Amino acid sequence: MQRGFYLVTRDLHLYAGLFISPFLVVFAVSVFVLVHPPGSLPSPSAERTARPVQNLEIPAGLENLSGRARIDAVRPLLDRAGVHGEIGSIRYIPKEHRLSVPVGVPGRETTFDLDLDRRSATISGRETGIWDALVQLHKSPGPHLAEIRMNWIAMRAWRWLADATVYLLLFISVSGIYLWTVLRLERRAGMAMLAAGAVSFFGIVYALVAG
Amino acid sequence: MPSSRDDCVRRVLDIFEVWNRRLHFYIGLYLLFFLWLFAFTGLLLNHPGWTFAEFWPTRKQTAFERAITPPPVGPDLAQAENILKQLGLSGEIEWTSARADARRLDFRASRPGHIFEIKTDFDRERATVRRIDLNVWGVMHILHTFTGVRAGDSRNQRDWLLTSIWAFTMDAVGIGLMIMVLGSYYMWWRLPRKRAWGLVALISGWAVCLLFVVGLRLLV
Numbered sequence A: 001m002q003r004g005f006y007l008v009t010r011d012l013h014l015y016a017g018l019f020i021s022p023f024l025v026v027f028a029v030s031v032f033v034l035v036h037p038p039g040s041l042p043s044p045s046a047e048r049t050a051r052p053v054q055n056l057e058i059p060a061g062l063e064n065l066s067g068r069a070r071i072d073a074v075r076p077l078l079d080r081a082g083v084h085g086e087i088g089s090i091r092y093i094p095k096e097h098r099l100s101v102p103v104g105v106p107g108r109e110t111t112f113d114l115d116l117d118r119r120s121a122t123i124s125g126r127e128t129g130i131w132d133a134l135v136q137l138h139k140s141p142g143p144h145l146a147e148i149r150m151n152w153i154a155m156r157a158w159r160w161l162a163d164a165t166v167y168l169l170l171f172i173s174v175s176g177i178y179l180w181t182v183l184r185l186e187r188r189a190g191m192a193m194l195a196a197g198a199v200s201f202f203g204i205v206y207a208l209v210a211g
Numbered sequence B: 001m002p003s004s005r006d007d008c009v010r011r012v013l014d015i016f017e018v019w020n021r022r023l024h025f026y027i028g029l030y031l032l033f034f035l036w037l038f039a040f041t042g043l044l045l046n047h048p049g050w051t052f053a054e055f056w057p058t059r060k061q062t063a064f065e066r067a068i069t070p071p072p073v074g075p076d077l078a079q080a081e082n083i084l085k086q087l088g089l090s091g092e093i094e095w096t097s098a099r100a101d102a103r104r105l106d107f108r109a110s111r112p113g114h115i116f117e118i119k120t121d122f123d124r125e126r127a128t129v130r131r132i133d134l135n136v137w138g139v140m141h142i143l144h145t146f147t148g149v150r151a152g153d154s155r156n157q158r159d160w161l162l163t164s165i166w167a168f169t170m171d172a173v174g175i176g177l178m179i180m181v182l183g184s185y186y187m188w189w190r191l192p193r194k195r196a197w198g199l200v201a202l203i204s205g206w207a208v209c210l211l212f213v214v215g216l217r218l219l220v
Helices: A002-035 A067-081 A129-139 A153-182 A184-209 B004-030 B032-046 B076-087 B136-145 B161-189 B192-219
Strands: A047-053 A091-093 A098-105 A108-115 A120-127 B060-067 B092-094 B104-111 B114-121 B126-133
Touching (some): A002 A129, A002 A153, A002 B161, A067 A108, A067 A120, A129 B192, A153 A184, A184 B136, B004 B032, B004 B161, B032 B161, B076 B104
Antiparallel strands (some): A091 A098
């Protein structure tokens, strides 16, 4: 019985670990960009040529909508224009009767500039590169704009995957502890590492919070 | 008959195998609390609707005013550090607004769980401090993101030793994770009976991950 439990745990530890390993790499690599960010934003040379879209069927009162309702109303216009991605916070410019709609895909930013009077839009954007994609994924969904975020199916899937990565990481860490305890010869050294880690962790956190 | 060179290679490989395995769980055990913190707080950050972990509505705010001696003329950072020392406070200094008046210096000093918003008037020789204290959930949230720097913001640099130590810790956790991942690939590959299903798990993981990192940009 105990042997069976050990073997099953070992296999689950292995396969779950292999599956989430690329996600851990994404989170681990993006940490370096977040901790040591570049001083300036990506160069404008990465900008793409703007293109116009005409004759858009704009829903009446679009500018008066807010939050998720505005996102849902803008989405068909974006689909028609062939712009896909996660819609960010939409800005309304009353003087020009214009909506500026930011649309993001990991590694790319697009702005859908919608002229409500002329029923036209200008699409511009830039490639922000793989590092920015990693950072974007690391921070998604994140705590901000909770009402409107995850409005694109791909990012909804990412949210699920990000959560799954955490749950599987917790599982492989707990199962890893079990697998280590079975190795009698390594108990003392492992215990020393665990204790050293605990002292480092609580020591740093204490210094940061109360020191 | 195996040559002495083959024996030597075999020995090196054996040592590598033993130490790769040991490193896998030594690093895992050493980083355990760090990994749990970052994993759990990542989950909290992704679920702001989880009310049990609320910290901003329950924050405690206090304000006080203190006499200060105007710091010597010098860079903003040196003046801010001087004022913090006089007030008996410490933390990562953050510039909240551009300085318009040389006789005033406004800034924020923060550390996980505590935020100090400081406004000074050198002519009156006074400093007004608004202190915000957060609960344990707030501390955990901030630990996840406490780097002292932001992309595209060159004015705010890491200026507190403990922020640098924490940033180094974050780097170390990242490096440790990657060593564990690479080591686990080798250990898995040395198990011929597990290769097929392992390959399925690994390829599906990488395929999904690469779809998000590069694929979406190419597909849509």
